[in-house]
Amino acid sequence: MLTSLLFAFSLNTADACPMQDAAASAEAKANVEATAGAKATFEVEGMSCGDCSQKVTTALNEIEGVNAAAVDYQTGTAHICYDDSKTDKAALQKAIEDTGYKAKDSNA
Secondary structure, three states, X not given: OHHHHHHHHHHHHHHOOHHHHXXXXXXXXXXXXXXXXXXXXXXXXXXXXXXXXXXXXXXXXXXXXXXXXXXXXXXXXXXXEEOOOOOXXXXXXXXXXXXXXXXXXXXX
16 A cells, blocks of 8 residues: 555656656647747746646637647746637737736737
């Protein structure tokens, strides 16, 4: 019993590793850059963990026209590739802000 509890604990702490988060974010950002479509980058204030990044990513991916999204709580950025005939930067910013974080268009 104790062994399984320790093993489960070690799995959970590995999931929260900032190095893993950084690698996953870099891979997601590369995917956004390689995907065809309009690009947007937002500065996102208030994120403190991988769950925060995932919450914003999920909200962005639910928007029709979003092709790829990479959100990194460590750098406070959201990189998005989208079809500008289906959505726009205002809708992307609103989706981020609706999750409870402040968002500012990095290119504005």
